[in-house]
Amino acid sequence: MEISMELNGAGVDVRVGVERLLVEFLREDRGLTGTKVGCDTGQCGSCVVQVGGRSVKSCLMLAVQADGQVVTTIEGVGAPGELTALQESLRLEHGTQCGFCTPGMVMALSELLERCPQPQEGEVRSWLTGNLCRCTGYQSVVRAVQRVGAGGVVPGGPGTGAAADLVPVGGVSDPAAPAADGSDAPDPVAPSADGTDGAAVPAGAPAAAAPVADGVVGIGLDVAVAVPAAAAPAPAPAPAVGGAGVVCAGCAAVSVAV
Numbered sequence: 001m002e003i004s005m006e007l008n009g010a011g012v013d014v015r016v017g018v019e020r021l022l023v024e025f026l027r028e029d030r031g032l033t034g035t036k037v038g039c040d041t042g043q044c045g046s047c048v049v050q051v052g053g054r055s056v057k058s059c060l061m062l063a064v065q066a067d068g069q070v071v072t073t074i075e076g077v078g079a080p081g082e083l084t085a086l087q088e089s090l091r092l093e094h095g096t097q098c099g100f101c102t103p104g105m106v107m108a109l110s111e112l113l114e115r116c117p118q119p120q121e122g123e124v125r126s127w128l129t130g131n132l133c134r135c136t137g138y139q140s141v142v143r144a145v146q147r148v149g150a151g152g153v154v155p156g157g158p159g160t161g162a163a164a165d166l167v168p169v170g171g172v173s174d175p176a177a178p179a180a181d182g183s184d185a186p187d188p189v190a191p192s193a194d195g196t197d198g199a200a201v202p203a204g205a206p207a208a209a210a211p212v213a214d215g216v217v218g219i220g221l222d223v224a225v226a227v228p229a230a231a232a233p234a235p236a237p238a239p240a241v242g243g244a245g246v247v248c249a250g251c252a253a254v255s256v257a258v
Contacts, residue, residue, distance in 0.1 A: 003067035008032075008076030016063045023047045025063035026073055034074035034103045038132075045131035048104035049073045055108040057130070074103035077110065078155070085148045085155040086110060092153065093144040097135030105131050109145055118149035 004013045007030065016025055026032045026049065035058060038044035042060040049058045050072040078084040083091065086109055096102045105128070112119060112127045119127070124145045128138060147153055 001064050003064055005066050005068065006070045008072060018062070018064055020063045021059055022049070022051075022061040022063045022066055022071075023058035025066075026058060026071075032073045032075050036100055036103060038100070043132065044101070044104075045108065046101050046104045048107045048131065050107055050111065053111070053114070055111045072107070074106060077106060083155065084110070085153050086113060086144070088155065089144040089147045089153040090141065093140045093147060095136055095140040095144040097133070101131060101133045101135075105133070105141060109141075113145070113148060119145060121146065 001018050002013070002015050004011070006012070012030075014029070016029070020029075023035060023037055026035050027037065035049055036046035037059065038046035040059055042057045045057065047057055047059045048055050050056070051061070051066055051069050053070070078087065084106075086106060090096050090102065090106070108127065108131055109124075112124070116123060121142055124142045125138065128141065133141070
């Protein structure tokens with residue numbers, strides 16, 4: 001069947017089999033391998049692309065259904081050679097880890113930010129119910145999205161490093177808040193403990209203030225695991241999201257209290 005579409009800004013006219021999945025067409029016929037194949041059953045979300053501005057799972061859509069549509073994959077996001085604000089924020093907040101699920105998350109979360117430029121934590125977690133991640137526990141991903149909403153990252157480059165850029169898990173930082181020493185200037189920002197330019201914490205803050213002290217909590221399944229940082233006080237129970245918090249897809253049959 002002959003189909004036409006706009007794919008990552010370029011017109012495409014091609015003949016495809018009526019049974020050809022969109023993900024197969026993108027990866028095998030067009031060489032756009034940034035779109036991943038994970039479960040083949042529409043559960044993991046690693047194959048998410050945008051069709052007509054809406055995020056869809058390309059393993060559940062036929063290529064012929066994209067006829068006449070505008071299709072965008074991860075390769076078509078942002079300017080060539082530059083990261084979008086969302087991608088840069090994911091980098092700064094260590095929200096990528098192994099990276100396999102990242103393209104699908106970027107495509108899905110890009111639509112969320114278009115619809116809701118300053119989403120709350122619950123809105124981000126709800127939006128991510130169709131994207132599974134076995135590495136991050138979702139916490140760093142949520143921080144990254146809220147950081148973009150707070151204007152704490154510059155597209156194509158590093159964050160500004162100002163105190164207003166530090167977005168807590170529970171909401172957006174108040175840029176007008178006084179520094180910890182009582183002055184009007186923001187506290188200096190110390191580099192992260194591993195020497196990278198990831199999520200920064202105010203210099204002199206206690207260890208429990210670091211993001212890792214909160215443990216890792218995600219969404220999408222029916223178990224909750226909280227893992228406090230070594231030598232840090234036991235964290236408060238993680239808030240339930242949609243009835244339960246989760247860590248990753250590998251914990252479906254395990255309930256752990258640490």
